[in-house]
Amino acid sequence: xxxxxxxxxxxxxxxxxxxxxxxxxxxxxxxxxxxxxxxxxxxxxxxxxxxxxxxxxxxxxxxxxxxxxxxxxxxxxxxxxxxxxxxxxxxxxxxxxxxxxxxxxxxxxxxxxx
Amino acid sequence: xxxxxxxxxxxxxxxxxxxxxxxxxxxxxxxxxxxxxxxxxxxxxxxxxxxxxxxxxxxxxxxxxxxxxxxxxxxxxxxxxxxxxxxxxxxxxxxxxxxxxxxxxxxxx
Numbered sequence: 273x274x275x276x277x278x279x280x281x282x283x284x285x286x287x288x289x290x291x292x293x294x295x296x297x298x299x300x301x302x303x304x305x306x307x308x309x310x311x312x313x314x315x316x317x318x319x320x321x322x323x324x325x326x327x328x329x330x331x332x333x334x335x336x337x338x339x340x341x342x343x344x345x346x347x348x349x350x351x352x353x354x355x356x357x358x359x360x361x362x363x364x365x366x367x368x369x370x371x372x373x374x375x376x377x378x379x380x381x382x383x384x385x386x
Numbered sequence: 387x388x389x390x391x392x393x394x395x396x397x398x399x400x401x402x403x404x405x406x407x408x409x410x411x412x413x414x415x416x417x418x419x420x421x422x423x424x425x426x427x428x429x430x431x432x433x434x435x436x437x438x439x440x441x442x443x444x445x446x447x448x449x450x451x452x453x454x455x456x457x458x459x460x461x462x463x464x465x466x467x468x469x470x471x472x473x474x475x476x477x478x479x480x481x482x483x484x485x486x487x488x489x490x491x492x493x494x495x
Contacts, residue, residue, distance in 0.1 A: 303481065315429065315474070315485040328481055363429060365483075374419055375483055379428035 274298045276378035278364050284384045285354055293349045293381045295364030304347045305365040305375060306339065308332070315363065321347065354385045398492040405465050407489040409475035410457040416478050418451055420460050423472045423488070432460075432473075465493045 277296045285291050297304050306318040319329040321339055338350045347366075351358055361382050365375040393408040411418070420432040435442045435451045435458070442449045448461040462469055472488040 305482065307483075307485075314487045315476075317482040317484070320481045322481075330482075361426075374417075374431050374434045376431060377421070377429040382426075 276364055276366055276376050278362075278378035278381050280381060281379065282382045282384070284386065287356055287385055288353050291351050291354055291383065293351075293362050293364075293383070295347045295349070295378055296345055297347055297364065297366030298368075298376060299345070300368060301366035301376075302369045303327075303367045303375075304339075304341070305367075306349045307363045307365065307377075308360040309363065309380075310357075310360045318349075318362075351383075354383075356385050359383055359385045394489060395487070396490045396492070398494055399465060400494050401465055401467055403465055405462040405469070405491055405493075407460045407473050407475075407491070408457065409459070409486065410455070411475075411477045412456065413477070413479065415453075418449075418458050418478075419476045419483065420447075420449060420458075421474045421476060421485075423474065425471070429474070462491075465491075467493050467495060469493050 276298055279294045283291055304321040307315050308318055309315045317330050319333045319339055320327045336352045340348050361380040363380045364378040367373040367375045399405050415437055417434050417436045419434045421429045422432055423429050433442055433444050433447055433449050435449050437453055446463045451458045458475055470493045472490050474485050474488040476483040476485045
């Protein structure tokens with residue numbers, strides 16, 4: 273069964289460093305998302321992406337964040353200068369299209385900022 | 387309830403018993419979804435119920451939706467140790483999904 277994959281599973285970085293989290297959505301899906309979950313808290317929406325542009329972003333998704341679909345299969349989240357509070361699980365999701373399709377989530381990348 | 391209070395926030399039951407988790411929301415929706423998350427792991431999609439549906443089944447899962455009360459319930463029948471996880475309902479808000487804090491379900495042997 274097709275699934276969303278994410279790499280790496282765990283990323284440790286120093287504060288101020290740039291990180292890129294990678295996702296491979298399900299191949300025929302058209303809509304892509306990033307969410308994050310700070311330890312012990314609920315899953316929060318970051319950004320949605322469709323037709324090679326951001327369709328919606330939350331207030332968390334500030335200028336330090338960017339997303340890209342560089343090659344038609346990968347979908348990346350970049351954090352330019354990481355802060356301690358960026359430590360979280362980051363989930364990528366994708367959906368096929370239409371009004372009612374469920375979003376399929378990847379296994380997540382645990383980001384630890386030291 | 388999701389988008390607000392959880393009901394319950396945590397639930398412990400004996401293996402073999404049924405587990406019921408509730409969720410309420412505040413705005414109108416197109417659909418409502420339930421997800422499971424094992425500790426520290428990814429989100430597993432369980433079931434999607436559309437706003438014009440009242441009940442849906444998938445294996446041992448039964449989901450109900452009452453749009454007049456803006457509430458949903460997830461019933462897991464004949465629980466197993468492997469059902470121990472956090473369960474979230476999530477509603478659509480435009481193109482994004484809004485999650486609540488979830489119910490932590492613990493199945494006792």
